[in-house]
Amino acid sequence: xxxxxxxxxxxxxxxxxxxxxxxxxxxxxxxxxxxxxxxxxxxxxxxxxxxxxxxxxxxxxxxxxxxxxxxxxxxxxxxxxxxxxxxxxxxxxxxxxxxxxxxxxxxxxxxxxxxxxxxxxxxxxxxxxxxxxxxxxxxxxxxxxxxxxxxxxxxxxxxxxxxxxxxxxxxxxxxxxxxxxxxxxxxxxxxxxxxxxxxxxxxxxxxxxxxxxxxxxxxxxxxxxx
Amino acid sequence: xxxxxxxxxxxxxxxxxxxxxxxxxxxxxxxxxxxxxxxxxxxxxxxxxxxxxxxxxxxxxxxxxxxxxxxxxxxxxxxxxxxxxxxxxxxxxxxxxxxxxxxxxxxxxxxxxxxxxxxxxxxxxxxxxxxxxxxxxxxxxxxxxxxxxxxxxxxxxxxxxxxxxxxxxxxxxxxxxxxxxxxxxxxxxxxxxxxxxxxxxxxxxxxxxxxxxxxxxxxxxxxxxx
Numbered sequence: 001x002x003x004x005x006x007x008x009x010x011x012x013x014x015x016x017x018x019x020x021x022x023x024x025x026x027x028x029x030x031x032x033x034x035x036x037x038x039x040x041x042x043x044x045x046x047x048x049x050x051x052x053x054x055x056x057x058x059x060x061x062x063x064x065x066x067x068x069x070x071x072x073x074x075x076x077x078x079x080x081x082x083x084x085x086x087x088x089x090x091x092x093x094x095x096x097x098x099x100x101x102x103x104x105x106x107x108x109x110x111x112x113x114x115x116x117x118x119x120x121x122x123x124x125x126x127x128x129x130x131x132x133x134x135x136x137x138x139x140x141x142x143x144x145x146x147x148x149x150x151x152x153x154x155x156x157x158x159x160x161x162x163x164x165x166x167x168x169x170x171x172x173x174x175x176x177x178x179x180x181x182x183x184x185x186x187x188x189x190x191x192x193x194x195x196x197x198x199x200x201x202x203x204x205x206x207x208x209x210x211x212x213x214x215x216x217x218x219x220x221x222x223x224x225x226x
Numbered sequence: 227x228x229x230x231x232x233x234x235x236x237x238x239x240x241x242x243x244x245x246x247x248x249x250x251x252x253x254x255x256x257x258x259x260x261x262x263x264x265x266x267x268x269x270x271x272x273x274x275x276x277x278x279x280x281x282x283x284x285x286x287x288x289x290x291x292x293x294x295x296x297x298x299x300x301x302x303x304x305x306x307x308x309x310x311x312x313x314x315x316x317x318x319x320x321x322x323x324x325x326x327x328x329x330x331x332x333x334x335x336x337x338x339x340x341x342x343x344x345x346x347x348x349x350x351x352x353x354x355x356x357x358x359x360x361x362x363x364x365x366x367x368x369x370x371x372x373x374x375x376x377x378x379x380x381x382x383x384x385x386x387x388x389x390x391x392x393x394x395x396x397x398x399x400x401x402x403x404x405x406x407x408x409x410x411x412x413x414x415x416x417x418x419x420x421x422x423x424x425x426x427x428x429x430x431x432x433x434x435x436x437x438x439x440x441x442x443x444x445x446x447x448x449x450x451x452x
Contacts, residue, residue: 051284054371058281059352064304064313067277072302078290078297087290126285170287 012204013142022219029157035222037097045110046118047090051077053125060130090169096165113217121210131190135200137205141180147172238430239368253362261448263323271336272344273316277303279351286356291358315394321393339443347436357416361426362433367406373398
């Protein structure tokens, strides 16, 4: 039963965004600098939503052991101090691609489709069962090499980007499999009924749709910029 | 303006539960063992709600620096590992007063009035502005000596309770003023308009009402047990 469930989760993740034309163009080195910059600045809106998304999952979770581990995600993104953590690393990437920090931080500059998608994900974390919230984070489990491929693509095809700005991706190569492994353990332990498991699979589909919709918005806005 | 606001917050906290007849009877050494046990076991429902309450505040908070500090509250209660932290200390108190652990953990055994009050507080943290959520934690700022008095009362009047069980209160004597000082800083920095400050004052009133209602339920259930 467990193998079947994991296979179903994997199947749900097959629409994962690495297959998206914009993502493929990025990995193939086909994006113009302003398309790369648009990806990095719009993705900031997603990155900045993560600590609150994870806190919403903790707020819904009655299991101290799960909360304790999940707390590490918030600490990972917010960092131990100002200028540290995943969000600071993403802002360093923003600097490295030549974005103006004030523009990045201005939510008015985010593409509407990106905002709608991220806001839907945040709302889901608040409103869904905490186990489904955990399951929605599993995308990284089924795309373990995406970060590595992205780093290689950035180094190879976009030499104008200072490699020091890639620290976010480099750290994710270590952190993402660890987080995803824990999330899968939690889902397998706490999603026991068919209904709970269906909700987890649907949560993963939703998350893929969110990531996909973000790239749709970018693709349509920057289609000619290759 | 700031002094006026702080004075108003202090005024709102004057109905704080140390004035409640049940609390006064506890401090005066007038409670029978089963009334003490009822306090400790019913209060567990409140203690167990705190990490999720604090996560809800973080989930609503867009300020990384505030989230970073507030995260410490969740870690404080849930502990760094199983058997550590504020909740584990409260369970040790449950043991020290002779409660059965299974009874304490059974939400069915919580007095309805206690459950309603705590659930209202949890809902408030989810639904209110995050600054009001922070303000609702300020009760401890205006009752700095309550923990000390409670420890003394327990040691003096209830010698049948193993003093090792009082670790929760002892740690709160150090932690509570620290937390309350930070919460006040946050409220003063982020509640700037009259409307925001009124919401913070009302949040503090609500919190006092929650604590008061918990003691009402205990007082009515154990009125004769003195």
